[in-house]
Amino acid sequence: MIKIIPAIDIIDGKAVRLTQGDYSRVDYYGDPLDFAKSWIDQGAERIHIVDLDGAKQGFPVNFKTLEKICSLNIEIEFGGGIRSIETLKQILSIGVNFTILGTSAIKEPDFVREALYFYSEKIILGLDAKNNKIAVQGWQEESEITTEDLLTQLKTFGLKRFIYTDISRDGNFTGHNIEKLSELCEKFPTIKAIASGGIGSIQDIQNIREKCSKFENLEGIICGKALYENKFKLEEVIEPPSLEHLSPTPSPNSLKPSPPPPLLKERGVKIKGTDIFLIEKLKPFVKELRKKATQAENLLWQELRNNKLGFKFRRQHLIDKFIVDFFCVETQLIIEVDGEIHEKTKEYDSLREEFLRSLGCKIIRFSNEEILNNIKEVKEKIVFTLSFRRGSPEGRGEGFKDGST
DSSP states (O other): OOEEEEEEEEETTEEEEEETTEEEEEEEEEOHHHHHHHHHHTTOSEEEEEEHHHHHHTSOSOHHHHHHHHTTOOEEEEESSOOSHHHHHHHHHTTOSEEEESHHHHHOHHHHHHHHHHHGGGEEEEEEEETTEEEETTTTEEEEEEHHHHHHHHHTTTOOEEEEEEGGGTTTTSOOOHHHHHHHHHHOTTSEEEEESOOOSHHHHHHHHHHTTTOTTEEEEEEOHHHHTTSSOHHHHOOOOOOTTOOOOOOGGGGSOOOOOOOOOSSSSOOOHHHHHHHHHHHHHHHHHHHTOOHHHHHHHHHHHTBOSSOOEEEEEEETTEEEEEEETTTTEEEEEEOHHHHHOHHHHHHHHHHHHHTTOEEEEEEHHHHHHOHHHHHHHHHHHHHHHHTOGGGTTOOBOTTOO
16 A cells, blocks of 8 residues: 655645755644644655755754654654764654665765664655756756666665656646656565655546556655645545455463574584585585576676685675575674565565574665676775674775685
């Protein structure tokens, strides 16, 4: 179900709307807290909040207003002036569920990578575009980076969500740029998308729902000025929740999690005899896996063997009853290369990853295409992750021998 997300933009503590991001074309509407309460009464599940003062100045300005809205017990996505980990932590600490990073993705790339490493589930990329080029500083400056370029870069670092806004349509009631939204949803199916800009009628929302119905990664539609101008009411466009997924209430005993088995690793944890037997039993299977390794897997293995950070990797390593592509013993980092087999076993992979994460492992994935076409970016993310897992951020970017391909 696609969420309808009402928007509150704030200047000087007041709810406002800009036209095409132009600060000289601003309409004032009143108290943001009153609007938030109204959206909740009409069935909103999430509210989109932007501190426009903060977006221009580089740090949140309307913090007290944000705190008041967070106290209403509603899911919040917030952006505007988040340019450091310290600010990000402060925003999350008051109850914000998702933080929107826009300008920083262009001007502070190291910060965004760090944020994605620690808080990937809570980060939304603000993909605000003019002529398909990313705009920054509260939409006042235009960069040379395209929407596709930025998504491709940040996908490597674990980006989970983005908001796409065609600035030329924002506040104009001309309908959303569905063609571009569809392109992005199709090209980046593993990243959840939220549509923003141009919504002026119930029909505009219906058009998105109909034309983008095949995209499972379309998560929401942001509505702003149309609500303030009474083009329609929020309650008219919010879909009733589906009950199909509900199952009978489980018994209390079934809710008790079973303790995970001990992690099979080569430092600090003993390997049981049964596990040693299993290792021996699986040796022929592991040899067969290596014979069938893709070109990308072999290339990545060469790079992992050549790293100079002092980390040792294992290939087709056994953890409990699961085989992983590559495993760093010291940092508990798992690297998976997606091939056809993963497409056929998504449900199994999901359960497998949940179990491995419960043991404290960090899992990062790369496609064959990413490794073959962007090995430099792949190596950069691996070094970045290794450094943080070891606790030495200063090691980022220097983990592989010069001249490796």
